[in-house]
Amino acid sequence: MSQKLRCLVIGIPEAKAAEGSLRPEEFASIELGDFDGFLPLPAGLELVVTPLFCKTFDALEIIERLGAQDYRKLLRVVAPKLPNRQIVLRELRSHAARQGITIELIEEGPPESGGA
Structure with a gap:
């Protein structure tokens, strides 16, 4: 495991660093089962990205x-469009605050269509 690691993506196998943003040794995309191989986490790790939920785990487990x-x-949590983003964000932040982790919730997908 690289001590130069700055961004770790867990559970999003297709994730790639934005071109030119990080050197290859500064970025890794892993499955949750590979997490222990990245321990201890390097001091330079600035960002962890994970889905809100997937088949084998959810963001609350990653927070713990x-x-x-x-x-x-x-910790940047990637989610589909949510019907009530604030409720989900509040729940994530309540768990993360106990751990001293800052949460950022990013919704992906087309915006909900609705009447004006």
């Missing part, structure tokens, strides 16, 4: 695992 490793930086 990161907290147990003394990760105290940014």
Whole structure:
């Protein structure tokens, strides 16, 4: 595992770093089962990205695992369009605050259509 790692993506296998944003040794995209191979987390790790939920885990589990490793930086949670984003964000933040982690919730997908 690279001590230069700055961004770790967990559970989004198709994820790639934006071109020119990170050197290859600064970015890794892994499955949750590979997480232990990245321990201890490097001090330079600035960002962890994970889905809100997938077949094998959810963001709350990632918050707990990161907290147990003394990760105290940014967790970006990627979600589909949500009917009530604020409720989900509040729940994530309540768990993350206990661990000292900052949460950012990013919704993907087409905007909901609705009447004006």
